[in-house]
Amino acid sequence: MSLIEIKNIIKTYETGETSFRALDEVSLSINSGEFVAIMGASGSGKSTFMNMLGCLDKPTEGDYFLDGTDIMSLNSDELSKIRNLKLGFVFQGFNLISRTSALENVEMPMIYKGISLEKRIEKAKEMLKIVGLENREHHHPNQMSGGQQQRVAIARAIVNDAPIILADEPTGNLDTKTSIEIMNFFVELNEKKKKTIILVTHESEIAEYAKRIVKFRDGKIISDELK
Amino acid sequence: METLKIAIRSLKINKMRSILTSLGIIIGVSAVIIMLSVGEGAKGKISKDISSMGSNLLMVMSGASTSGGVRMNLGSQPTLTMKDAEAILKDCPSVLNVAPILSGNKQIIFANQNWSTGVYGITPSYLTIGLWEIEDGRAITEEDVKNTMKVAILGSTVVTNLFGDLDPIGRKIRIGGMPFKVIGILQSKGQSGMGQDRDDTVLIPITTAQKKLFGSDFPGVVKFINVQAKSEDSLYSAEDEIKALLKDRHNIGQNKEDDFTIRNFTEMMETVKKTVATMTLLLGSIASVSLLVGGIGIMNIMLVSVTERTKEIGIRMAIGAKAMDIRLQFLIEALLLSLAGGLVGVILGVSVSKIINLCSELTTIISPMSIFLSFGFSGLVGIGFGFYPAYKASLLNPIDALRYE
Known part of the structure; x- marks a missing residue:
C-alpha cells in the first residue's frame, strides 16, 4: 500500500441553503519518497485537498489511509497525534509563534510528542543547524527575514522525523532568490532525507522542482504527470 | 510541567x-x-x-422602681439587702454563689494626691465570682467583713494615680475622709469590652461600707447582688428562681412592678x-x-x-x-x-x-x-x-x- 491512499473523497461545504462541493470524488495515491506539486487556480480545491491531506479537516465522504492508518475513523485528538508524528507543515505565512524564539518554535512539536527538555533543545539546535540558522536560535520571528522564518518553519516540520512534509505555497511571501533557496531545501530533504514532499503552488516555476505534478480544477484532478 | x-x-x-x-x-x-x-x-x-468577668453571671440590681411616677436609676432605691443575698444562695437550687455589693463614688486621698473612683463594699465571694486575683498583699476575708474592718484593696489604676512608684501595702489612705489601711492590690484586668477601666476600683468590706462609709437608714442594704449560676444551662432557671424568690420576699403582687432588675451578663456578651x-x-x-x-x-x-x-x-x-x-x-x-x-x-x-x-x-x-x-x-x-x-x-x-x- 502507498504511503498516502485517497479514494473518492468528497468535501461539501454547506453555505446557508446551497451546498458547495469543494472536492468531487478525488482519488490519489502517493508513495514514500515522492515529491509532488499540487497545482490549480484559486478555488480549484487544492487548498481543501491539502487540509484533508494534512488531517486538519476530514472529508465528508471517501477513504483516506495514511501510512496504513484509516484517517476517517479517527477523532480530533487522534488526528492531532497523526499531525504531530507523521506530518510536517510549512505554510505561506510561516505561522511561527510570535514573541517566541526560533529554538522554542522548533521545540514545540516535540513538547506535544512528550520529549524531555534536554533532548528537545539538542534536537532543535540540530535542526536549526540543518537549515543554516545555528546563530539565530534566540531570535524572535519578527527579528528575522522571511526566508529565515521559513527556514525555521522547515526545521519545525522535520523535527519530529515526520515522513511527510506538506508545504502550502511556501514561497508565496518570498522574493525569487529566497524562493530558490527554500525550494532547494525541499529538494535536498527529498533526495537526502527521503522525505515525501507535497507542495501546493500556483506558480509553474515552483512546481518544476517537483517530480510529479497534480493539477486541480473545480474540485477534480484534471492531470497527474510524472516528470 | x-x-x-x-x-x-x-x-x-x-x-x-x-x-x-x-x-x-x-x-x-x-x-x-x-x-x-x-x-x-x-x-x-x-x-x-x-471569661475575665467570671462565668455564668447574673446581676440583681435594686431599684428600677418608680418614685411618685418618676422612673429612677437602677440601684438608686436601696431595695435589696444582705438577707436577700443569703436567701438567694440558700433557696435557689441553680445558684452557686452570691456576692452582695454596696457601691458609690468617693474621693480617695493619699498624702497630697487624690483620686475619685467607685468604692465597692464587698464580701470575699465578690473576688471569687469576678475572677479577681490579688497581685500583692492579701484579699478581704470573712473576718474583715465580720469585724467591719477599715481595710481596702486597690485596683492598679488607683495605685498608679495615688502612689506612683511607692508600695501602697500597709499605707493609710482616706476614703471620703475616713482612714483605711491598704491591704492588697488587684491584678490588672484592663479595659472591658464597653471601654470601661476595670482597674479603676477600690474594694472594702461590705459591712464597713454599710455602717461607716455610706451611712444609710436601712441596715444591711446592698445595691447589687452578683449571682453565679451553677452552669450555663442553669442561668435561666436561676433567673426565674431569683425573680420568684425576691417577689415573694418583697411582697410584690401579680400586677405590680418589680423593685429589682436582673441582668444576664453572659447572655448580653454572647x-x-x-x-x-x-x-x-x-x-x-x-x-x-x-x-x-x-x-x-x-x-x-x-x-x-x-x-x-x-x-x-x-x-x-x-x-x-x-x-x-x-x-x-x-x-x-x-x-x-x-x-x-x-x-x-x-x-x-x-x-x-x-x-x-x-x-x-x-x-x-x-x-x-x-x-x-x-x-x-x-x-x-x-x-x-x-x-x-x-x-x-x-x-x-x-x-x-x-x-x-
Whole structure:
C-alpha cells in the first residue's frame, strides 16, 4: 500500500441553503519518497485537498489511509497525534509563534510528542543547524527575514522525523532568490532525507522542482504527470 | 510541567496585563483577610472579656422602681439587702454563689494626691465570682467583713494615680475622709469590652461600707447582688428562681412592678459576640464579592487572550497539540494569575492586619483559616473563571484558527 491512499473523497461545504462541493470524488495515491506539486487556480480545491491531506479537516465522504492508518475513523485528538508524528507543515505565512524564539518554535512539536527538555533543545539546535540558522536560535520571528522564518518553519516540520512534509505555497511571501533557496531545501530533504514532499503552488516555476505534478480544477484532478 | 512553562511564558509576555488582572484577586484576598482578622480580633476581645468577668453571671440590681411616677436609676432605691443575698444562695437550687455589693463614688486621698473612683463594699465571694486575683498583699476575708474592718484593696489604676512608684501595702489612705489601711492590690484586668477601666476600683468590706462609709437608714442594704449560676444551662432557671424568690420576699403582687432588675451578663456578651460574628461574616462576604469581581476580570482577560492568540492556537493544533493541551494551557494561565494574586494578597492582607493592630485601637487576629480560605477561594476563582475561556480555546477548529489574522 502507498504511503498516502485517497479514494473518492468528497468535501461539501454547506453555505446557508446551497451546498458547495469543494472536492468531487478525488482519488490519489502517493508513495514514500515522492515529491509532488499540487497545482490549480484559486478555488480549484487544492487548498481543501491539502487540509484533508494534512488531517486538519476530514472529508465528508471517501477513504483516506495514511501510512496504513484509516484517517476517517479517527477523532480530533487522534488526528492531532497523526499531525504531530507523521506530518510536517510549512505554510505561506510561516505561522511561527510570535514573541517566541526560533529554538522554542522548533521545540514545540516535540513538547506535544512528550520529549524531555534536554533532548528537545539538542534536537532543535540540530535542526536549526540543518537549515543554516545555528546563530539565530534566540531570535524572535519578527527579528528575522522571511526566508529565515521559513527556514525555521522547515526545521519545525522535520523535527519530529515526520515522513511527510506538506508545504502550502511556501514561497508565496518570498522574493525569487529566497524562493530558490527554500525550494532547494525541499529538494535536498527529498533526495537526502527521503522525505515525501507535497507542495501546493500556483506558480509553474515552483512546481518544476517537483517530480510529479497534480493539477486541480473545480474540485477534480484534471492531470497527474510524472516528470 | 511543559504546559506550566508555556503558561508562565505567555504571562510574562503581557506583564502589565497580568499584573493588573491579578490586582483584582490581590485586593479581594487581602480584603477578605483584613476583614476577617478585624472580626476575629473583636470576637477574641469579647471572649476574653466574658471569661475575665467570671462565668455564668447574673446581676440583681435594686431599684428600677418608680418614685411618685418618676422612673429612677437602677440601684438608686436601696431595695435589696444582705438577707436577700443569703436567701438567694440558700433557696435557689441553680445558684452557686452570691456576692452582695454596696457601691458609690468617693474621693480617695493619699498624702497630697487624690483620686475619685467607685468604692465597692464587698464580701470575699465578690473576688471569687469576678475572677479577681490579688497581685500583692492579701484579699478581704470573712473576718474583715465580720469585724467591719477599715481595710481596702486597690485596683492598679488607683495605685498608679495615688502612689506612683511607692508600695501602697500597709499605707493609710482616706476614703471620703475616713482612714483605711491598704491591704492588697488587684491584678490588672484592663479595659472591658464597653471601654470601661476595670482597674479603676477600690474594694472594702461590705459591712464597713454599710455602717461607716455610706451611712444609710436601712441596715444591711446592698445595691447589687452578683449571682453565679451553677452552669450555663442553669442561668435561666436561676433567673426565674431569683425573680420568684425576691417577689415573694418583697411582697410584690401579680400586677405590680418589680423593685429589682436582673441582668444576664453572659447572655448580653454572647449577644454582642454573635453580633460581631455576623458583622465579620458580612464584612467577609463583601470582601469576597471583590474576589469574585477579580475572577470576572481574569475571565475577561483570558477571553481576550484566547481571541488574540487564535492563530497561535491554530499553529499549536496543526503541529500536534490536543484539545486537552490547549485547554490546560489556558486553564493554568488563569490559575497562575489567580494564585499569584492570591499569594500577594495573603502577604498584603497579613501585613495590613498587623499594621492595623500596631497603629490603631483595633485588635486584629489573623486566623490560619482565613488565609487558607481566601487563598483556596482565589484558586477556585481561577479554575472557575478560567475554564470557559480555556474550553472555548480548545474547541477552535485548526483550519479556521490558522486562517485568523
